[in-house]
Amino acid sequence: MSRETGIQSRSPTSAEALLSVRDLSTRFFTEEGQINAVESLSFDVRNNEILGIVGESGSGKSVTALSLIDLVESPGRVTAGEVWYRDADLAEEYRDDDSVAVDRDHVDLRTVSDRVRRGLRGPSFSMIFQDPMSSFNPSLTVGEQIAEAVEVQRRASATPRSTRARTQGYGFGRFIVDTLVPSRGYVTTPSKERAVELLEQVGIPDPTERAEEYPNQFSGGMLQRAMIAQALAGEPDLLIADEPTTALDVTIQAQILNLLRDIQTERGMSVILITHDLGVIARMCDRVCVMYAGEVVERGSLDDIFERPTHPYTQGLLGSIPDVQDPQPRLQPIEGNVPGLLDEEMGNRCYFADRCPKAMDVCLETPPERDARGSSDHAAKCVLTDREYAPAEALPETHFEAAETRGETDE
């Protein structure tokens, strides 16, 4: 791994990165105020790797995933940032277009049109969700839904990035016909066969029969497999798995993770695995981003994070995992909760300072990302990367409590 690929070089892209995210910010404009769900996020996804994103509930993991594929729902919006995606054809197409940012083979997806972005969902990016039970339409058979995903991609690849091809034969009259005469579907026989193949690949027994069944006839684990099959329909370069095993029991979790790993190796695609479970991260990932309050607080290789955690938050997360070999020491929970991320309450400080056991005076300023020990990728947003904790400079424990009480009396 050469030094230039590091984040610090600030070149927008690097050749090995499939996806380079730079300063991505997503805000939700709610009645309570502006919520900074994702704050100046930067990371790379390389070829053929599994990148883990880990963090507590509310740290912005899922919103990050949705921001990448442009599926943030109102009142949320991606307000700033660049999402560089490597696609030589796309780059060639927009090379001379001034409104689209192109850097070598990379195209900044934030500058292309909505239509193009939608065209990339499926063949380039695909996503699997947390709850397989609610991710399938209860009124269509599983096979039909996978076949539809295949069909969408088939039509898309016939004429790349054309919206017309996807909707062709699917105008308004068509959906009335489909509803009244369900047998005359939009999907073609090859797509249906492909759907059965996909089901077989994800390890569903009797795929031909199972394809005819409705989601309520599947178990949770089987449905998660089916969802992976659906996500693979477009043969994506990047699969985003948002807590893919949270809704499943432990034995099924292991099976699904193995399946994901096998498919990733077999197809040579990249995976972003979002989870709050460090066990899953340790088992699956090549590199890890630790998220807190909408920011990546620490990033690095698996070893960096597990062996040389620098940020007190990462240390805290690791400290709250039980160790089977040594059950003696008590688990150390991180006190408090993830902040609400309301813009007006965030201020300019390290967002973890109020829960940090090693908070110091300097933590009242926003810490820049610094290189940390270990691999060239290892970096953390913490002053402790290049200095030791100095108890003399520690923030008084009551510092944030006092601030809170002030806030309450203001109201």
Next chain:
Amino acid sequence: MISPRVIRNLKKQFRSSLLPKVGLLLVIGVIIVAVFAPLVAPHNPTTQNLDRTELPPLGFTKTVNDTSAQMVDGEVETVTEVTTVNATLSYPLGTDGLGRDMLSRVIYGARTSLLVGVLGTTLAVLVGVPVGLIAGYSGETVDDVLMRLADVSLAFPSLVLAVALIGLWGRATVSIPDPFVAAGVASGMPPSTTLPITVVIVVGLVNWVWFARVARGEALSLRKQEYVKAARALGASDIRIIGRHVLPNAMTPIIVLGTVQIAAIILLESALSFLGFSGTTLSWGFDISQGQDYVSSGQWWIATMPGIAIMLSVIGINLVGDWLRDALDPDIEGEGGT
């Protein structure tokens, strides 16, 4: 869309209560009568017979006072002859002021009412459901614009709006040839049915709002579903998501509302024909308006018979609607107006 669970629920609800049975019986009865009108009707509903005007229905008699003036011994004497007119078996519901058979008129009236009810509802569905689905699925500005439009048309009393639109567009009709007469099975019956097309369009346009509101409500909750998000993540277009994921799951309340709306539209059609805005003279509402002049002079049946027909068919359709609603979706309340 129709799962075994739904069929089981339908059966269960059907068995457990008398009302669905009554409703289904009435509805099937009305449909059979309307479809096979030329075969069921004993007379041509438009043939006038001035020798047999105002015959009473079976089981009733009518007295006629025949007053005549005679010259007796140079003075004028009035003689009143009281005759009793008995009902005739061949005119079981009596005849109207022009000697037309009431039973046949009620039977043919069912055709008009059902045609207008079904076609009007279809039109309302075709306009309202897409508008509602698009509004609910898109949200924000599109939703606001479409729904304010719906509110505006809801603000007009539907009858006034209907009368105004008919006044604007005239009373156009379409003649639909009667297949039974054409096939020679029913001779002596009217060769075609007159469909008041303006009325169909007007009742459709007056009632689309209900479908738009129900469809919007469903779309609003369905678009938050994970599977809609999943479909988007896989690159499906909005129209496909609406067609494949939102509409099928929104069908239940739309079907229920559609049933109830047929009854509402039959009532609206009757009101319009009563007021003379229909364009066809073979309609329950039209017969009631003709018969009201006779009520005060004792010929009550001319207005009553079509009135009973309206009542029975509307009650029947509503009972079926309630049955469907209870069986398909216990959560929703009946919505819809006249």
